[in-house]
Amino acid sequence: MLTRRTPISIPDAQAKIANLPLKPQTEIIPTIEANHRVLAKPALASYDYPHFRRSGMDGYAILAEDDHDFPREFKVVGEVPAGATWDQPLQPGTTVRIMTGAAVPTEASKVIRIEKTRPSKDGKTVRMLTTESHSNITEIGTDFHAGDEVLATNQEINPGGIAALTAFGVEQVTVYQQPRIAILATGSELLQPGEPIETGKIYNSNGPMLKRLVEETGGIVDFEAQLPDEPEQLKDALEKVIQTHEIVITDGGVSVGDYDFIGDAARQADNLLFNKVKQRPGSVTTAFVQDGTFVMALSGNPGACFVGFYLYVEPLIRRYQHRPSRIKEVKGILAKPYTKTNGYDRVLRCTYEFKDGQFLVYPNGTDRSGSLANLQTTTCFCVIPHSEKPIALNAEVTTWLLPFKS
Amino acid sequence: MLTRRTPISIPDAQAKIANLPLKPQTEIIPTIEANHRVLAKPALASYDYPHFRRSGMDGYAILAEDDHDFPREFKVVGEVPAGATWDQPLQPGTTVRIMTGAAVPTEASKVIRIEKTRPSKDGKTVRMLTTESHSNITEIGTDFHAGDEVLATNQEINPGGIAALTAFGVEQVTVYQQPRIAILATGSELLQPGEPIETGKIYNSNGPMLKRLVEETGGIVDFEAQLPDEPEQLKDALEKVIQTHEIVITDGGVSVGDYDFIGDAARQADNLLFNKVKQRPGSVTTAFVQDGTFVMALSGNPGACFVGFYLYVEPLIRRYQHRPSRIKEVKGILAKPYTKTNGYDRVLRCTYEFKDGQFLVYPNGTDRSGSLANLQTTTCFCVIPHSEKPIALNAEVTTWLLPFKS
Incomplete structure (x- = not known):
């Protein structure tokens, strides 16, 4: 009919x-599966980050009261590899060897990096050549305080966001x-x-x-x-x-x-x-x-x-998904003749190049509705407005750049 | 040590x-799984496409010898829905009703679209009001001839390419x-x-x-x-x-x-x-x-x-994978002060905006190596060259725009 x-x-x-x-x-999914999903609820820091005083260097931790008159000899009373803690009070004139990322003893004020030290052969003492202008300690809460937004609502999570979430042990997120x-x-x-x-x-x-x-x-x-x-x-x-x-x-x-x-x-x-x-x-x-x-x-x-x-x-x-369209509308220049006229606007399969600040648009072979030969190579569409006269070469045309097609 | x-x-x-x-x-995988994979061998057309004379319209097929003196009455001898064929010779003065995409009878030269016809109530005859300037028939091989490259080697297959491949019944492709x-x-x-x-x-x-x-x-x-x-x-x-x-x-x-x-x-x-x-x-x-x-x-x-x-x-x-890097190197303008100096080049986590033809680059919070607070929101890197003096505001800086980050 x-x-x-x-x-x-x-x-x-x-x-x-x-x-x-x-x-x-919305749905709750594992954080590790949330790449490129959009947060529907903010992700909050559950504790200060870092949550312990972290050494930024491989070196030796010293007390503030020992931080003068270098070069200076220290007694090495122990070692703190990454993942470990030093639970005894650090005494004046003593130091602990400490690794990058390890927890700095509570009393220590600075880490002298290894390049500025000369340990004795038996490792029982170390000579520190100079002090440091920085403490080389990342203090508790430097990145985030408990309750801070780690990621805000409506953000599209990316691998960097996954790193921040997993750093807090956030195993699940609410996404669209x-x-x-x-x-x-x-x-x-x-x-x-x-x-x-x-x-x-x-x-x-x-x-x-x-x-x-x-x-x-x-x-x-x-x-x-x-x-x-x-x-x-x-x-x-x-x-x-x-x-x-x-x-x-x-x-x-x-x-x-x-x-x-x-x-x-x-x-x-x-x-x-x-x-x-x-x-x-x-x-x-x-x-x-x-x-x-x-x-x-x-x-x-x-x-x-x-x-x-x-x-x-x-x-x-x-x-x-709360994500913007990936189709970019730009003003294009019809850089190759197209002479057919139509009573309706024509969405023409094209390719483009960006040259001297302009999007030059080229009809990509056939405009037949039934053709599929040019779909692979089409990178944009341009609109040929309905008209009784053919469109002028170099006319400005509404152009839609297609995603995944550059 | x-x-x-x-x-x-x-x-x-x-x-x-x-x-x-x-x-x-390289490996051979199902075509349907090949989106965004790169072809390692060209995909060739195994037959002409279309492989039959296809009607581009819903209408009535007529002989060339009847294509004059409209309006004109025809006897309707049958109907060809999509997927069907018409196996009897078409006689002068007769027509078959034909659907878009259906096989046009061998002898027919044109399809008069339905809007230009008036069928009788019993459907046994049809009055055609005018002829058509086009045949409305897509001839065999219009898109591809047998042996043509449907997709060339080193192309990244996209959904349009999958359409072309599946149109030929190509169920597998060789990709990197x-x-x-x-x-x-x-x-x-x-x-x-x-x-x-x-x-x-x-x-x-x-x-x-x-x-x-x-x-x-x-x-x-x-x-x-x-x-x-x-x-x-x-x-x-x-x-x-x-x-x-x-x-x-x-x-x-x-x-x-x-x-x-x-x-x-x-x-x-x-x-x-x-x-x-x-x-x-x-x-x-x-x-x-x-x-x-x-x-x-x-x-x-x-x-x-x-x-x-x-x-x-x-x-x-x-x-x-034979795919280009998605990191785009551009010249950026350091649009926010950065005063730290270093003996090594610093790759600074930044954001950017494209404004008046320039990429304006803004350091994105901290530059500390151990920080992960800014990874989610960083959209580019810029390079601060090693120097004993702070870099000037609005200096030109090598900038790498990161993928999936706009």
């Missing part, structure tokens, strides 16, 4: 998704969840991997592509299916994954033809965001919310599917 | 590692291996996770930090250990992991003190690259090759360990 649709602009479609209220969930995402590839033309190729049939390439796009964006793909154009089967699958996922991505089944199953689901949904966008490729791109789940229906055409993911899905997956 | 060392400059130390001959290994890396954290002061904190002891924070740094660089950490300062135990562990790993990273045990086990191993190694670098923090940083394995001995001080990983290990891990 041919159903009329009301197309909206690309920015309007993006805004409808950006304005969706989200309730990001990664959204769980289902991918439904539709089309009776889709072969299963390993099936022999035949006329009219193709391998499912959008499904694997979307899976990796979602994953490198931080989403979790925990359901994938490949479904024929059978209304009942598709309806059942869609209803099921809507109950169990934050986001559902479909590809195919959104054209204007007889097999517009997803289009029907969209029209009956709780909240139809849009079912036509003034864009090429992928004007049939459809988005709706059903039972609190966001459903993104992308075109089955590889080029349109690829563009649609970046324009509409990437920012949402990132927002669930 | 206090052993003399000959310090070399940071660039010289980096060059020694960059010039190490590598024999990167990720190096297998062992991490040995040393020090009798290290507690196991969960052990109660006590004076003189600390939790191992460098080990977890290094693990995540290695992993986000593309290396595989498949051995981690935390070892006390016991020469025999450390020697055994080191010898074992050298036999089974491409890279070994140690932290701690490289100071000038009595417990310089790693330093001893370095001096006895097949190829000592360096055991002292004219840098702060981390002058004791040591690198050597033993039995073909690269051993990087980083300081146990968190700040020095963090700096040392980026300066010396990250580029090597990337090179094993």
Whole structure:
């Protein structure tokens, strides 16, 4: 059935998704697993750090009252390797040998580094040549005091943050969840991997592509299916994954033809965001919310599917995690002719170079919706505004730099 | 034993590692697992793509001899959904209904899209209002001819490349291996996770930090250990992991003190690259090759360990995978005073902003080697050259922008 649709602009479609209220969930996970996750609660220091007076050097600890008239002889009364403590009071005229990172005796005021000393052969005495301008002791609480924020809420944890957390023995952190995402590839033309190729049939390439796009964006793909154009089967699958996922991505089944199953689901949904966008490729791109789940229906055409993911899905997956989109919008210069005109804005697959302070943008081969030859090498999109006249060479064009593509 | 060392400059130390001959290994892995891996052999098209004449629209297929004098009535003799074929010869005056992506009958020259047609109520005939300026048919081999390179050697596969490979049913690809890396954290002061904190002891924070740094660089950490300062135990562990790993990273045990086990191993190694670098923090940083394995001995001080990983290990891990380093060297402007002087170049933990075409660089809190408070928020390093005078404000400084840190 041919159903009329009301197309909206690309920015309007993006805004409808950006304005969706989200309730990001949090979870408690092991600190060691939290690299690149975003903290939902601050991590506080449970004690002063360092929690003991730590020697910054290999050397000899001395009392303040002995810190004059060098060179000077000391009696060596013991040794404090890293991990050990010295539990006897340090007496005037005596010293303990101490290692970097070891606990300095309570009474000591300074560590004379080993390079400035000459121990006797039997090790029982040491001659210290000069004093030091610094104490070479890191005092208790130099880095953090108990109760200080080690990491603040909304920070994306990185390996340096993991070091700080593990230094406090913080074994778990509260972070925003990664959204769980289902991918439904539709089309009776889709072969299963390993099936022999035949006329009219193709391998499912959008499904694997979307899976990796979602994953490198931080989403979790925990359901994938490949479904024929059978209304009942598709309806059942869609209803099921809507109950169990934050986001559902479909590809195919959104054209204007007889097999517009997803289009029907969209029209009956709780909240139809849009079912036509003034864009090429992928004007049939459809988005709706059903039972609190966001459903993104992308075109089955590889080029349109690829563009649609970046324009509409990437920012949402990132927002669930409290992370900014990795797509950078810049002003580009169209540095190679593009002459086709269109009644809709065209999102053109391109490459770019940054030269003399400008992003020079080059159309990357074909602009056909069905082509997948240029997806690997495309590093940005530029927008060719709808017009009856071809765009001028060197025109300024809105450009989106894609992540992982430099 | 206090052993003399000959310090070399940071660039010289980096060059020694960059010039190490590598024999990167390749492996065959499933295409779906190959995101961000680098192809070691080109992937070739096994057949023309598309391999059948594919309709780009929902519509009606017609013969060239009927493509005139519109509007025009056709008899509808059948329907070709996606995945199906039409095996009878198409006769003049007849048409088949065809879906986007479906195989166009051999004799047909054009698909008139559905929006330009008016089917009869019983569906047995269709009135076509106008012709089309394009055929709406993607001909065989439009994207690739059999034998074409789908992806070239040395390309880092991305989701778009996975789409192209799976479209050809390419289920496996030959890629460069990720190096297998062992991490040995040393020090009798290290507690196991969960052990109660006590004076003189600390939790191992460098080990977890290094693990995540290695992993986000593309290396595989498949051995981690935390070892006390016991020469025999450390020697055994080191010898074992050298036999089974491409890279070994140690932290701690490289100071000038009595417990310089790693330093001893370095001096006895097949190829000592360096055991002292004219840098702060981390002058004791040591690198050597033993039995073909690269051993990087980083300081146990968190700040020095963090700096040392980026300066010396990250580029090597990337090179094993045939991927460029993600650390970007730029010219920065020191936009906040730094007054300390040093006999060695100082690699200062900083943040930066890009403003009016310049990278403005700000020292990020403390420069103490033992501090881990600023590792999370550090986004770049700048180099303060050794000097007897403090560096001028707004001086140009070599700056390294760190990955995953924007």
